[in-house]
Amino acid sequence: MxxxxxxxxxxxxxxxxxxxxxxxxxxxxxxxxxxxxxKICCTGIVSKNCYQTYLSDKDLILKHGRSAKVYSPSGKLLNLNHKEDQAFIIDxxxxxxxxxxxxxxxxxxxxxxxxxxxxxxxxxxxxxxxxxxxxxxxxxxxxxxxxxxxxxxxxxxxxxKKDLNFTIGAQIEVYHRDTEEIEIYIGKHVAPGFFGWLVPLDDKRALVGLMTKNNPNKYLKDFLTLLDEQGKVANNGDKAAYRGITLQPxxxxxxxxxxxxxxxxxxxxxxxxxxxxxxxxxxxxxxxxxxxxxxxxxxxxxxxxxxxxxxxxxxxxxxxxxxxARGVYSQLSNRQLDRLIDISNTFGIVDEITASDELDFDFHSRVIRKATTLPTVSKLLWRSIAG
Ligand SMILES: Cc1cc2nc3c(=O)[nH]c(=O)nc-3n(C[C@H](O)[C@H](O)[C@H](O)COP(=O)(O)OP(=O)(O)OC[C@H]3O[C@@H](n4cnc5c(N)ncnc54)[C@H](O)[C@@H]3O)c2cc1C
The missing domain is CATH 3.50.50.60 (FAD/NAD(P)-binding domain)
Known part of the structure; x- marks a missing residue:
């Protein structure tokens, strides 16, 4: 025994x-x-703190993550830059x-x-x-x-008996063309209530994925078409993988x-x-x-x-x-998400947050709290939600 x-x-x-x-x-x-x-269906992004605390003896890093690009539904870009590594993409x-x-x-x-x-x-x-x-x-x-x-x-x-609050992660490996940073795509057409990602693993390979409660196959296909049309990715013969993600204990x-x-x-x-x-x-x-x-x-x-x-x-x-916060986010329409990205760019909100001590790759509530204490954000977020 x-x-x-x-x-x-x-x-x-x-x-x-x-x-x-x-x-x-x-x-x-x-x-x-x-x-x-x-093939394990996971992107392998962990915070610098997670890596240093638990994994540093294992030599698993494929790429460093210091910055990311967020694309709004209509393609507006928000750059997230930090002076130090925030995360690592691991094998x-x-x-x-x-x-x-x-x-x-x-x-x-x-x-x-x-x-x-x-x-x-x-x-x-x-x-x-x-x-x-x-x-x-x-x-x-x-x-x-x-x-x-x-x-x-x-x-x-x-x-x-069942995980009631869950989503499904869908992911596929592709070839990419010149993708240097993690790219996040938001919008109902990509991943309603969640987001999609393009994550480079090295000079050639990248992971394209998204989370959605319904139709992961269809959303992943549409997302790949979108990225392909933009000349960002090409098929490398990989097959899509799917896995459930519990969102509530x-x-x-x-x-x-x-x-x-x-x-x-x-x-x-x-x-x-x-x-x-x-x-x-x-x-x-x-x-x-x-x-x-x-x-x-x-x-x-x-x-x-x-x-x-x-x-x-x-x-x-x-x-x-x-x-x-995810509940609020999932209520926003594509137009409102576009406006939020506009607002963040115009008022330098993201720069303020990324420069603050509250930025934490693992504990997001600190950033949420910080964001909602900024008068520009709270006013504009609520105005944005109100349409
Ligand atoms: C698309 C996608 C992308 C993700 N990206 C990230 C990311 O970038 N960063 C991050 O931190 N997390 C990410 N995750 C989540 C992450 O993969 C999980 O949180 C993590 O794997 C949890 O580890 P675990 O050991 O608890 O469970 P798992 O990794 O699921 O391991 C459970 C193990 O149990 C085994 N098992 C299941 N049932 C039985 C059984 N009856 N008998 C014996 N064995 C069994 C399975 O085969 C499996 O090996 C992602 C998830 C998905 C779906």
Whole structure:
């Protein structure tokens, strides 16, 4: 019997496996995908702080992100410039493999092609059923960490059956022509309520993607046509990939002998859908709680509740403000979005914000607060919303 079984060997599951193994616990990771992982549907943009805190030993940077271009629905341009790097574009496939390698080196067992089908929480252990090829087998552990990403409401102890507040990320790799910076495209025709992106990975390759609740296939096709017509991208034979993004945590992220972490727990930035940093941040809290509970041999829900209390203290307010801001943003028409870009350019609002200490790549509520305290923004935003 393992001390801890982790379901899902993505970045968050792998990171927790390493953390618990380093503390001397026996750890197994069940990952349904194969070791080569295929293509992971993720853009791989992380803040400088995230990279430096969690990933700097792994040599994953493909490109530095200091500036970005935002295009309004009618093609008006807003330049976001900063004097220092704000983010890095990292090799997402290598990220998962590198974290898994760390976990294995620390003593964790990693099982690929092991898809968990069910788990049963008993009074003294958890009984986990998985499928490997066509064979169904089982394994036991004192506790289970659910890090299986989007739509993890599949096991019966979890009362949340489905991710209700979610969007779908669609992405494809292309060749680009002279794209130096991250480009963001806003507008109902590109990604209603969200945004689209063109992100260079190197001199040749770029990722084109978007988030949308409905018709990701159609929106991605239309967006690619738009970029192609502008001479920015060319087909490189890649196939589009799609993945769900949870935008709201389930009601509870812990129970008897289990906790949920990462995308499985909705630990995602509601404005951008980015989940690597919040997931890793919460993974640290998960390691601390599980380590203590294992040492005290007390894995009751009441004990594991500390984990949720701690991560919600850090992120709940932030997520609420950002969800509200996204709600406002999604109400704006293309004409209003155009006006906002005009306003931002005319009044130097973005320069003011990017120069301020409030600018934080991970905690957007600070920028939202800052923006709404600028009289020009609040007045013009409300005027813009009012039409
Ligand atoms: C298009 C797109 C672009 C994105 N871009 C960014 C970005 O630029 N920056 C950023 O921070 N975030 C981004 N994200 C989000 C980011 O990818 C996730 O937040 C991150 O992958 C969460 O990691 P995780 O380990 O919690 O979950 P995942 O990475 O989803 O890992 C979960 C793992 O669990 C496995 N699994 C699932 N079910 C089972 C099962 N039953 N049994 C065993 N294994 C199972 C899966 O195979 C997977 O390997 C993007 C997402 C999308 C869709």
């Amino acid at each position: 393992y001390d801890a079984l982790i379901i899902g060997g993505g970045p968050i599951g792998g990171y927790i496996a390493k953390g618990l193994a380093e503390k001397g616990h026996s750890v197994g990771v069940l990952e349904k995908g194969s070791e080569d992982r295929g 997402r496939n290598r990220l998962d493999s590198a974290i898994a390698a760390d976990a294995i080196e620390s003593g964790a067992d990693f099982f690929y092609n092991h898809a968990v089908k069910n788990l049963d929480v008993l009074s003294d252990r958890v009984f986990v059923e998985y499928q490997n090829d066509t064979r169904v087998s089982s394994v036991e552990a004192k506790t289970v960490i659910i890090a299986s990403g989007f739509n993890s409401g599949w096991f019966k102890q979890n009362r949340v 389930p009601q509870r992220t812990y129970g008897e002998r289990f906790i949920m972490v990462g995308d499985a727990a909705g630990q995602v930035k509601p404005l951008t859908g980015g989940g690597i940093y919040f997931g890793l941040l919460c993974a640290d809290m998960a390691i601390k709680t599980i380590d203590r509970a294992l040492n005290e041999d007390d894995l009751r829900a009441v004990k594991l509740a500390t984990y949720e209390k701690e991560w919600k203290q850090k992120l709940n307010k932030e997520m609420q403000i950002c969800r509200f």
